[in-house]
Amino acid sequence: MVTPNVTIVNIFLENLMAARKKSTKPAKTYHHGNLAETLKSLALKRLKESKDSAFTIREIAREAGVSHAAAYRHFPSHRDLLAEISKDGFLGITKAFLKAEAEAKADDPLDRLEKIGIAYVSFCVENPGYYRAMWHTDLGPKDDLLELQEAGKQSFLRLWETVLACREKGVSDFSPEELAAAAWSIVHGFSTLVNESQLVYTLGIDRGNAKEVAKTMVRLFVNGIKKRE
Numbered sequence: 001m002v003t004p005n006v007t008i009v010n011i012f013l014e015n016l017m018a019a020r021k022k023s024t025k026p027a028k029t030y031h032h033g034n035l036a037e038t039l040k041s042l043a044l045k046r047l048k049e050s051k052d053s054a055f056t057i058r059e060i061a062r063e064a065g066v067s068h069a070a071a072y073r074h075f076p077s078h079r080d081l082l083a084e085i086s087k088d089g090f091l092g093i094t095k096a097f098l099k100a101e102a103e104a105k106a107d108d109p110l111d112r113l114e115k116i117g118i119a120y121v122s123f124c125v126e127n128p129g130y131y132r133a134m135w136h137t138d139l140g141p142k143d144d145l146l147e148l149q150e151a152g153k154q155s156f157l158r159l160w161e162t163v164l165a166c167r168e169k170g171v172s173d174f175s176p177e178e179l180a181a182a183a184w185s186i187v188h189g190f191s192t193l194v195n196e197s198q199l200v201y202t203l204g205i206d207r208g209n210a211k212e213v214a215k216t217m218v219r220l221f222v223n224g225i226k227k228r229e
Helices: 004-023 033-049 057-064 068-074 076-104 111-128 128-134 146-168 176-195 210-225
Strands: none
Touching: 033 057, 033 068, 033 076, 057 068, 057 076, 057 146, 057 176, 076 111, 076 128, 111 128, 111 146, 111 176, 111 210, 128 176, 146 176, 176 210
């Protein structure tokens, strides 16, 4: 009878136990408190890469390593996930506006208007994922998205209060409505062209130099709306 080599047997048993432990190790899971943030982060990454990024909750859940049922508990639909990212975007841009206002000259609404215009462009080109979510057509009518509506309203109020101050201080002959429409259209249109790389080959403007170009562009706008003596 052949006596088995004890060392070899022991090594075999150790490898077998290690393999069993590895095979029974549970899949990576997320705590309840951070799964929503993980899903938003993954969706935001796709939006950053392309305006045409299409994704489903199942795809994002698979990428996060969780069941689609777990993901649906946080976001029942693609639109719900998109709306939450959009809301975060408006909260972020409002914060940028407030910072810009604090840096503007006191009692100078034109300087404040210039600063928040530059802040708008900076936020959009530095955060293309948020920018695309904020204005995404898949959101459709927002009547039922109350939190998103409120976040958007608060960001717009920063502009509205500034153009009202321009009128009250008598620094422009244009109405608040005209000033708001023109200011918003200029910075939003420029941000769109930059984010979709429409100015790279014609004017050499991309995300790398967009902020510097925006400073000149917004200054031109502000000089154009000043009250003429």
